[in-house]
Amino acid sequence: MAEYGRRERDKPWIMRTYAGHSTAAASNELYRTNLAKGQTGLSVAFDLPTQTGYDADEPLARGEVGKVGTPISHLGDMRALFEGLPLDQMNTSMTINATAVWLLSLYIAAAEDQGVDHHVLRGTTQNDIIKEYLSRGTYIFPPAASMRLTTDLITYTVDEVPKWNPINICSYHLQEAGATPTQELAYALVTAIGVLDAVKATGRIPDGEFGKVVGRMSFFVNAGIRFIEEMCKMRAFVELWDRVTQERYKVTDPKERRFRYGIQVNSLGLTEQQPENNIIRIVLEMLAVTLSKDARARAIQLPAWNEALGLPRPWDQQWSLRAQQILAYETDLLEYADLFTGGEVVQAKTNELVEAAWDEVQEVLKRGGAVEAVETGYIKQKLVESNAARLRAIETGDQVVVGVNKYVEGEPSPLTENLEEAILTVDPEVDARQREALARWKETRDGAAVKKALAELRRVAKTDESIMVPSIAAAHAGVTTGEWAHTLREVWGEYRAPTGVSGATTKTSGTGAAAKAVERLRNRLHDLEARMGRRPKLLVGKPGLDGHSNGAEQIAIKARDVGFDVVYEGIRVSPAQIVASALEEGVHLIGLSILSGSHLALVPEVMQKLREAGLTDVPVVVGGIIPDADAARLRREGVAAVYTPKDFELDQIMSDLIDLVDRQHAAE
Amino acid sequence: MPRSDLADDARRVMSADKAAVSRALNVVEDRRPESHARVADLLAALKDAPKAQGGHRVGLTGPPGVGKSTLTSALARALRQRGRTVGVVAVDPSSVRSGGSLLGDRARMSFDPTDAGLFVRSLATAGEVGGLAYAANSAVRVLAAAYDVVVVETTGVGQSEIDIVHVADTVTLVIQPGSGDVLQFLKAGIMEIPDILVVNKADHEELAKRAVADLRGALRTAQAAGASSAADSGWETPIVATSATKGTGIDALIDNLDAHRKHIEATLDDRRRSGEVQWALELFRRKHGEHGISALGGISKLRGRAEQDLDGGQTPLRLCEQLSREYLATLGKR
Incomplete structure (x- = not known):
């Protein structure tokens, strides 16, 4: 039947806000308010220690507890998080991967405590470790062990929690790391293929039932500002997924072949300059994933307009939720059949994306698949290159960003008049309170039961039995997040993923203005090198648990391109490691990148340790999402310069760095 | 640097004071002509360090992507567990066009930052052919004065890697299963036979077994063709399968390294001296080319001269300086 014109309204997508901070209790309050405002699903943000398997009382957790999400250390925290929220009625999305x-x-344990049978639970665990190695950085174990955790979760839920989405394959973070639409499509698909192949290899799913697993796969996609292309990208996803599931996995039921996805629209393109413009970007990007019915998102969460400034407040998140509600309930969007079926322009663009992505899928499969392409650094390097190209286009003005590289003059914004109050600050005492609560938890639980549960976990980790069963038992026994993760670390070891920067190539040759600017910087650096006798050496460090390495990577590559020797150690290095590296490598300059908001804890610690090591003559610069007041404090601590997202001109940053080394050399 | 400072600095290097070791490495990296004398003085002061007399200088080389950094990291940790102190020189390929480099080795290593017995320095090749950085040779000598074992890690395979022989007591070639080109290089005699062969990433037993067998075959072919330095001294090049990520085979690698070090004990001084001769002449050749060599009487004559001078207490860098002066004098005469 040809559907057109007015018809019964479609059911709106699930509306969520990625939320959580400080403590489980504070986050619980936030969830209740959000639900009262008409939000229809929950999206839990965990803090970095929880995501990387540390308790609040461990050194690496310092400064990170409750910062980018809620800390969940044990069953007591999980109960508090959902206090008064009946879990049989919730649809909960959890952004959680390694753990x-x-x-x-x-x-599950918290639900069972509420008297809810785990079979009825609905929600999503992100559970996509591949993109953690590539972009987000919260991995723990080597790829093989990580894939085993992924597949254990999937094979468990297929029968035990049948309405659960056990995995959300994330193309979202690939775009955040710089992926082009083609790369986003291709690398998400090879990840899905890698996971499904691994599930198949467990032998736990009878052949006839494999369609059930395929049917539970879901995706978490990004939508950027080129919204027509992004809309076509979603249509391409639908076509490609249908092809993969039919050809590779022989799924016959079309329902099980449906491309099911949720989205978070782009944060990468949100600007610190004229931040009020961001709400317009957010709305346009939302159109990309809602406009075409045949490829419409099933769940949407939007960032807040002021994300590039700091942590959004409840009001900021409400503004984004209202945007969703107006689109879904006020407009006539949901009353129509697919608007683009049969449309030549959209179909041609979709075909182009399908073909290009399919070629890249074949390329990765030829290289051994997603896991192999992570270990060799192939995908990572591609992403780093794309991101460098994107940043260059913004710097040269080829890509217009209103308020950043065009139309920068404007009226002062009343929204940011009082910047201190335009963002949320997390109480610095959260750390200590969480540590005390953890100590109390450990005192009151049954120590023998914990020991027994961990012993069983360790035993199973060494076999190929499912890790889910002993993990649920451990949850009930009162085991903590750190204890669970450390037990598995001891069995499987830890992993450091390729940084992708060493082999990344950039295009800076030619005769254009950009090439000339780079040439000038190179000449200045060569001159400095001749005077110093040694090439200026820069250490790029990422202290803390934050794994968002884009900034650090791009600074490292650019610095190399203008002629620095650059030491880059990858993510998650401790202040002690950074100082040891600075000392051993004999660097002239240190650049620290921190995006989790824990700069006030981490930077002073690095400065203190540098003083202890006698490295007072090495200038330190810091980059991150750093409010002005914090920047001033860091400068008082001795930091030479602070860079924030508004400093998009890498050439200028490089010039500053060369000045710093030059001045230091002159002083010696 | 005044002499007294230099002696003091050298003493602190020998006691493995990290700040002093780092400063000494900065000195040997200094390429200004006016600094050459200072570098030569520093190396001369470190030459007789007790650690430098014994010790073990291990060269680790191989094609890109075989996991050398991870292997170096695993090796260093295992050596520390055996109570030996370790210095690492990680040589990274440099971006020749801009002169800049990305030294990513540390990203693959995980070390205890408070460990006083472990030191890692990354060096860029600065666009030099031959993998080993300009300063690497000197850097190894600095670290050898401070640590029990020095590991120098370089990228490359085939002729470009001859440099590592100048500085390492034991040359270890790392490859991964399926490295066809390495086998071809070996068979064709393009590559000298290393002292130890490592098949890294031996996670899959079958693949690893096949790789080891292939290498054995290639070694036999190479030896039959007479292309061998290692086998001449009665040393059978062992093949060790390792998985740096899983930590397997590392102990076997250390055992083989120790066995090789023991094997060359009697000839160690000769080996090191001949490495220094080659290094001095190589430095001279890079500076003044074949013309410089023939102007001073040809390679054999120069080699004899170098051996004599080094026996007499000369150091390679100072010798190279001396030869340069003599060569420039011959130009002046004409």
Whole structure:
């Protein structure tokens, strides 16, 4: 039947806000308010220690507790998080990966405590480790062990929690790391293929039932500002997924072949300059994933307009939720059949994306698949290159960003008049309170039961039995997040992923203005090198648990391109490691990148340790999402310069760095 | 640097004071002509360090992507567990066009930052052919004065890697299963036979076994063709399968390194001296080319001269300086 014109309204997508901070209790309050405002699903943000398997009382957790999400250390925290929220009625999305098995175990245990049978639970665990190695950085274990955790979770939920989405394959973070639409499509698909192949290899799913697993796969996609292309990208996803599931996995039921996805629209393109413009970007990007019915998102969460400034307040998040509600309930969007079926322009663009992505899928499969392409650094390097090209286009003005590289003059914004109050600050005492609560938890639980549960976890980790069963038992026994993760670390070891920067190539040759600017910087650096006798050496460090390495990577590559020797150690290095590296490598300059908001804890610690090591003559610069007041404090601590997202001109940053080294050399 | 400072600095290097070691490495990296004398003085002061007399200088080389950094990291940790102190020189390929480099080795290593017995320095090749950085040779000598074992890690395979022989007591070639080109290089005699062969990433037993067998075959072919330095001294090049990520085979690698070090004990001084001769002449050749060599009487004559001078207490860098002066004098005469 040809559907057109007015018809019965479609059911709106699930509306969520990625939320959580400080403590489980504070986050619980936030969830209740959000639901009261008409939000229809929950999206839990965990803090970095929880995501990377540390308790609040561990050194690496310092400064990170409760910062980018809620800390969940044990069953007590999980109960508090959902206090008064009946879990049989919730649809909960959890952004959790390396420790997904553990957080789902705590969720199941908390539900069982509420008297809810785990079979009825609905929600999503992100559980996509591949993109953690590539972009987000919260991995723990080597790829093989990580894939085992992923598949254990999937094979468990297929029968035990049948309405659960056990995995959300994330193309979202690939775009955040710089992926082009083609790369986003291709690398998300090879990840899905890698996971499904691994599930198949477990032998736990009878052949006839494999369609059930395929049918539970879901995706988490990004939508950028080129919204027509992004809309076509979603249509391309639908076509490609249908092809993969039919040809590779022989799924016959069309329902099981449906491309099911949720989205978070782009944060990468949100600007610190004229931040009020961001709400317009957010709305346009939302259109990309809602406009075409045949490829419409099933769940949407939007960032807040002021994300590039700091942590959004409840009001900021409400503004984004209202945007969703107006589109879904006020406009006539949901009354129509697909607007683009048969449309030549959209179909041609979709075909182009399908073909290009399919070629890249074949390329990765030829290289051994997603896991192999992570270990060799192939995908990572491609992403780093794309991101460098994107940043260059913004710097040269080829890509217009209103308020940043065009139309920069404007009236002062009343929204940011009082910048201090235009963002949320997390109480610095959260750290200490969480540590005390953890100590109390450890005192009151049954120590023998914990020991027994951990012994069983360790035993299973060494076999190929499912890790879910002993994890749920451990959750009930009162085991903590750190204890769970450390037990598995001891069995499987830890992993450091390729940084992708060493081999990344950039195009800076030619005769254009950009090439000339780079040439000038190179000449200045060569001159400095001749005077110093040694090439200026820069250490790029990422202290803390934050894994968002875009900034650090791009600074490292650019610095190399203008002629620095650059030491880059990858993510998650401690202040002690940074100082040891600075000392051993004999660097002239240190650049620190921190995006989790924990700069006030981490930077002073680095400065203190540098003083202890006698490295007072090495200038330190810091980059990150750093409010002005914090920047002033860091400068008082001795930091030479602070860079924030508004400093998009890498050439200028490089010039500053060369000045710093030059001045230091002159002083000696 | 005044002499007294230099002696003091050298003493602190020998006691493995990290700040002093780092400063000494900065000195040997200094390429200004006016600094050459200072570098030569520093190396001369470190030459007789007790650690430098014994010790073990291990060269680790191989094609890109075989996991050398991870292997170096695993090796260093295992050596520390055996109570030996370790210095690492990680040589990274440089971006020749801009002169800049990305030294990413540390990203693949995980070390205890408070460990006083472990030191890692990354060096860029500065666009030099031959993998080993200009300063690497000197850097190894600095670290050898401070640590029990020095590992120098370089990228490359085939002729470009001859440099590592100048500085390492034991040359270890790392490859991964399926490295066809390495086998071809070996068979064709393009590559000298290393002292130890490592098949890294031996996670899959079957693949690893096949790789080891292939290498054995290639070694036999190479030896039959007479292309061998290692086998001449009665040393059978062992093949060790390792998985740096899983930590397997590392102990076997250390055992083989120790066995090789023991094997060359009697000839160690000769080996090191001949490495220094080659290094001095190589430095001279890079500076003044074949013309410089023939102007001073040809390679054999120069080699004899170098051996004599080094026996007499000369250091390679100072010798190179001396030869340069003599060569420039011959130009002046004409």
